[in-house]
Amino acid sequence: NAGVTQTPKFRILKIGQSMTLQCAQDMNHNYMYWYRQDPGMGLKLIYYSVGAGITDKGEVPNGYNVSRSTTEDFPLRLELAAPSQTSVYFCASSAQGSPSGNTIYFGEGSWLTVV
């Protein structure tokens, strides 16, 4: 039972570099999410997707882009990395609409440091 899989787990970027955080889920969930977690701040929603081909901004979308070409994958792209993007990133998914569909399942997180 893989659930939600994120890669890489750890990454150090230089200011201005670009990278993509990969996320895949094998639960056939239609909703997927990207959160960032900063100390003492809880989780903030970056982007979310309600299905393949549909994405929407969350609370803190600036500096990020996403795409959802398939149900399984929801990559998060940082185009020009900035120190403010140093954070822990969590991908998540849920089967919205089913009786128990409002439970969100999280990946193991990606620790990103921008120097």
Next chain:
Amino acid sequence: AQSVSQHNHHVILSEAASLELGCNYSYGGTVNLFWYVQYPGQHLQLLLKYFSGDPLVKGIKGFEAEFIKSKFSFNLRKPSVQWSDTAEYFCAVKGGGSQGNLIFGKGTKLSVKP
């Protein structure tokens, strides 16, 4: 707009002490409520959830939470904590139905002294 408040930033307890972590939310309609736990260096795991029915919800590892609609609260409790409960606990709320996103509180760090 939805919001979630967790009253305590850091709670320190000795083993066998009782635990209650406060969570209040603001949302006018039907809500789904969750508590997630994050052990050091790990991802978030669902502890328990409330969708409807009995307002006293029992979760894993002896945790429970009570939904009090009149107080907009969903406090987490455990009668006797263990050292292994040391973790960060997040309350989250989502508007009922298919719309809306999960909004998290800022978390409460629990440290249990052996």
